[in-house]
Amino acid sequence: MKQIEVKVCLGTSCYVMGSSYLQELVDIVPSKFGDKVSVIGHNCLGQCTANWEHSEAPYVDIDGEIISNATIEKVLEHIERKL
Amino acid sequence: MNRQTIYLKKEILIRIIRAFFSNDFNANLRLIPFAMRPKGADVPYRCCIYKERAILRDRIIAGLGFSIENDDEAKDLGDYLQQALEREIPEENPLTVAEIACKGCLPNRIYVTNLCQGCVARPCQSTCKFGAISFVNGKSVIDGEKCKNCKMCISACPYNAIAQIIVPCENACPVNAIHKNSDGYAQIDYEKCISCGKCIMNCPFGAVHEKSQLIDVLKNFNKKVIALIAPSIVGQFPGSIYQLKSAMLKAGFSDVYEVAQGADITTQNEALEFTQRLEEGEAFMTTSCCAGYFSFVEKHLPEIKPFVSHTKTPLYYISQKVKAEHPDALTVFISPCAAKKNEAMANRNVDYVLNYEELGALFIAKNIEILDCEDSCYDVESSRQGRNFGVSGGVASAIASICAAEIKPCIINGLNKDGIKQLQKMVKEGRCENGNLVEIMCCEGGCVGGCAVICDAKVSKKALAQLSENCQNLDSDTKSITI
Numbered sequence: 227m228k229q230i231e232v233k234v235c236l237g238t239s240c241y242v243m244g245s246s247y248l249q250e251l252v253d254i255v256p257s258k259f260g261d262k263v264s265v266i267g268h269n270c271l272g273q274c275t276a277n278w279e280h281s282e283a284p285y286v287d288i289d290g291e292i293i294s295n296a297t298i299e300k301v302l303e304h305i306e307r308k309l
Numbered sequence: 310m311n312r313q314t315i316y317l318k319k320e321i322l323i324r325i326i327r328a329f330f331s332n333d334f335n336a337n338l339r340l341i342p343f344a345m346r347p348k349g350a351d352v353p354y355r356c357c358i359y360k361e362r363a364i365l366r367d368r369i370i371a372g373l374g375f376s377i378e379n380d381d382e383a384k385d386l387g388d389y390l391q392q393a394l395e396r397e398i399p400e401e402n403p404l405t406v407a408e409i410a411c412k413g414c415l416p417n418r419i420y421v422t423n424l425c426q427g428c429v430a431r432p433c434q435s436t437c438k439f440g441a442i443s444f445v446n447g448k449s450v451i452d453g454e455k456c457k458n459c460k461m462c463i464s465a466c467p468y469n470a471i472a473q474i475i476v477p478c479e480n481a482c483p484v485n486a487i488h489k490n491s492d493g494y495a496q497i498d499y500e501k502c503i504s505c506g507k508c509i510m511n512c513p514f515g516a517v518h519e520k521s522q523l524i525d526v527l528k529n530f531n532k533k534v535i536a537l538i539a540p541s542i543v544g545q546f547p548g549s550i551y552q553l554k555s556a557m558l559k560a561g562f563s564d565v566y567e568v569a570q571g572a573d574i575t576t577q578n579e580a581l582e583f584t585q586r587l588e589e590g591e592a593f594m595t596t597s598c599c600a601g602y603f604s605f606v607e608k609h610l611p612e613i614k615p616f617v618s619h620t621k622t623p624l625y626y627i628s629q630k631v632k633a634e635h636p637d638a639l640t641v642f643i644s645p646c647a648a649k650k651n652e653a654m655a656n657r658n659v660d661y662v663l664n665y666e667e668l669g670a671l672f673i674a675k676n677i678e679i680l681d682c683e684d685s686c687y688d689v690e691s692s693r694q695g696r697n698f699g700v701s702g703g704v705a706s707a708i709a710s711i712c713a714a715e716i717k718p719c720i721i722n723g724l725n726k727d728g729i730k731q732l733q734k735m736v737k738e739g740r741c742e743n744g745n746l747v748e749i750m751c752c753e754g755g756c757v758g759g760c761a762v763i764c765d766a767k768v769s770k771k772a773l774a775q776l777s778e779n780c781q782n783l784d785s786d787t788k789s790i791t792i
Contacts, residue, residue, distance in 0.1 A: 236547045238556075238679050242669030243319060244312065246545075246764040269680050274673075297312070 230263045230308055232301065233287040237270025244296075245284035251301060263305055313354075314515025319666055320345070321368045322523065326674035329527050335387045342366055360409070367407040371518035374525065377405045378496075393524040399661065403504045403519055403650040406487075406495050410516035413493040414476055417453035419463065424470035425449050433462040433471060481511035483725050483751075484609055503604035504648040505724065505751045506760025519647045519761065522661045523671075526641055530561040533638040537627055537659070540569040540691075541645045541699025541756035544772025545665045545763050546672075551684035556677050557668075558685065563638065569691035571627030572598075572698040572707070573783055579620040579704075580712035583746060587714050591616070593741040595732075596704055598622040600648035601751030602724060609729075612736045616747075623698060624649070628658035643668055645699065645759030648751065664761030693780035699756035700770060705748040711783055719744030723753030 232255065234248045235241075255265045273285040273292060282294035286301050288308065293300055321341070328337035342362035346352070355361045367377045369386060373393045421433075427447035434442040434449070441455035442462065449471075451462075463471045478487045478495050486501035487508050495516060497508075509517045526534065536557055538550070546553055554565045579596055586594050596618045597603070606613055628640050639660045642653055646664065653659040663671075672679065694707035705718035719741050721728045728749070735741045752758040754766040762769070 236680070238547060238669070238672045238677060241547045242666075242673055242763055243316060246768055247312075249768050250765070270678055275676070 227262070229261065230259075230289050230305060231287075232263060232265045232289075232305065233268040233271065234265065234296075235269075235271040235273065235283075235285045235287070236267040237274065239270070239274035239281065240284035243281075243283040245286075248284060248286065248296060248298060248301070251298060254298065254302070255305070258302070259305065259309070262309060311510070311513055311515065314513070315666075317515060318368060318518070319670055321365065321372050322521065322667055322670035323674045325369060325372045325521075326523065326527065326671055329524070330674070335390060338369065338390055339386050341369055364407060364410045367410060368515075368518065371405055371407070372521045372523065374399055374520045374522055375405075376400060376402070376520065377407045377518065390524075394528055396525070399522045399525055399650075399654075400520055401654060402497075402499050402502070403647040404497055404502060404506070404509070405518050405520055406497055407516050407518060408494045408496075410514050411495045411512075412514050412516075414474060414489050415453060415493055417451065417456045418458050418474050418476070419451055419456055419460065420472055420474060421449045421451055422470050422472050424468050425466075426468050426470065428467070430467075432465040432467065436461040436465040477511040477513060478508040478517065481507040483507065483729060484605065487517075501608060503601050503608060503751070504646075504651055505601040506647040507752075509647070509760045519650075519664065521667055522650075522663060523667050525661050526663055527561075529639055533563045533635065534561065534641060535631055535635060535638045536562045536565045536641050536643055537568050537624065537631065538565060538643045539645055539649075539699060539756060540567070540572060540623070540696050540703075541759065541762070541769065542643060542665065543696065543699075543776055544757075544769030545645075546669065546679055548679040548682065549684065550776070551686060552679050552682040554685040554687065555682035556672060556679040559677050559682070560668075560671050560675055562641070564635075565685075565687070566627055566631055567687055567689075567691045567696075568623045568627050568642070569695035569698065570687075570689050571623035571625065571630070572695035573692050574626040575620055575623045575698075576694055576704075576707040576711060576783060579618055580708045580714075582618055582620050583708060583712060583716070584714040587745070592739055593719075593735065593745045593747055594618050595747040595749060596620070596708065597749045598624070598698065598704065599749060599751050599756075600652040601646070602749045604648060604651055605724065605729075605751070610732060610736065613732060616735070622652065623695070624652065624659060625656060628656065632658045645756045645762050646752065647760055664759075665763050666761045669763055690781060692783035693777045694783045696776065696780060697773065700773065701750045701753070701755035702748065703755060705746055707783065708746065716746050717744035719747045721747065721749040722755070723758070724749060724751040 251265050255263050284296050286293045286296040324341045331337045342365040346361050352358050373389050425448045439455045441452045484501050486498050490496040557565050641661045644662050644664050650662045653662045697703035701722040702720050709716045757766045757769045
């Protein structure tokens with residue numbers, strides 16, 4: 227099974243609105259899922275610029291699927307569903 | 310972690326800044342509550358959309374730098390805006406409470422829950438000295454008028470059926486400066502408040518705000534405005550501090566200095582002072598650049614003043630230097646907390662204070678992407694010790710690293726009721742049993758745990774450790790720099 231790629235947006239918008247907390251995923255994910263999932267911080271995923279009025283930062287990209295208003299729980303839940 | 314309230318407050322700041330740079334500040338400002346809660350929108354938090362909008366209006370008032378308590382509810386936001394644009398200096402007392410955002414508690418804090426079994430023994434009633442407990446339909450009932458919140462019934466109940474409602478703001482405040490008033494709403498006693506911001510961090514309704522100086526800074530961007538960034542800023546934003554400088558120049562600042570540069574001066578002066586004091590036979594010295602601690606000493610423990618270091622704060626030294634080199638510039642301290650606003654008010658060399666959340670809101674509002682910025686260098690590369698001032702233990706270890714005298718640090722990591730007792734004991738006994746150099750940080754973890762930080766302390770400490778690997782050591786041979 228191909229490794230699931232999780233990209234945490236570290237663009238300024240997402241970082242200030244909460245993705246700095248999501249960096250904990252770098253420690254949590256390997257201990258929970260081992261090699262099946264990789265987590266990296268990524269440059270701005272471009273989600274914030276689309277429509278700021280309804281921005282739902284922070285954003286996380288899981289294998290192409292965008293999660294808005296991301297929290298650690300949301301991301302973990304999503305990964306579990308994918309596995 | 311009160312994520313939702315922090316998110317909400319940041320969103321307000323971003324919208325205020327966007328309105329400021331729009332072609333109609335007044336109109337766009339007034340529309341913010343309606344843009345956030347338009348007709349027919351979901352009402353996520355409060356009883357109705359009108360209450361939500363009223364609370365948002367209060368948050369905007371704080372975002373413009375005004376006291377919410379003094380608002381009469383009828384005043385037009387446009388009038389506040391005009392005042393903000395015209396004022397010469399910001400309002401005093403950095404903290405303000407939005408009463409309508411506060412849930413409000415009843416004076417009686419003790420409740421009988423559904424766990425009450427209606428037992429025969431009724432130990433609750435027997436222990437109550439005030440006759441406050443009676444029985445209705447076999448279940449215990451507390452008369453709020455008679456209850457004195459003594460909590461005896463709580464421990465008496467064998468089913469743990471009686472509970473005490475927690476008031477997070479009152480519990481968080483180390484100096485009893487925030488209380489529920491007779492109507493049950495939170496109120497700050499400004500005579501006692503040290504602006505540490507713990508109430509801000511702990512209120513799950515986000516009712517306590519900092520009065521923002523954003524408008525004061527933004528309206529002056531056409532002039533020379535120099536930013537002074539606190540050492541704890543490392544890791545608060547993506548990218549390096551060199552990229553951060555470029556981003557800040559893009560945002561409107563004319564130049565950026567590290568307060569860590571001033572910290573290097575503080576370290577040198579403080580080491581000298583400490584050595585002198587030991588030679589003169591003093592038992593201990595408290596060192597702290599913590600503005601919250603400073604306010605605490607003034608308002609609550611002036612007896613400790615003989616033991617408090619006379620060395621000035623890093624901000625004092627760097628702002629003095631910057632104003633000497635750029636007399637025509639305005640200086641803005643970029644802060645992890647609210648307490649520093651008090652220090653800035655008293656210091657003519659520091660004009661304004663913005664916190665990390667406000668700086669972040671500025672970047673977002675102006676679509677500035679820090680990771681896309683080039684590096685900008687600083688005139689002076691601060692030392693590893695200076696840059697670690699924002700971490701609990703950082704100040705003490707900086708002094709220890711260059712001081713010849715024997716230092717036994719006693720670190721008070723976070724000023725709470727226990728820490729205060731410790732300090733009171735030191736004053737009473739005239740000595741510190743745990744050491745001779747007492748470092749006090751109001752916030753747990755140090756400044757990196759301040760009320761306006763963006764990152765968890767774990768994240769920022771990691772970033773700081775990485776930066777520290779490439780920093781130079783403070784030169785211990787340099788004589789004190791007294792300007």
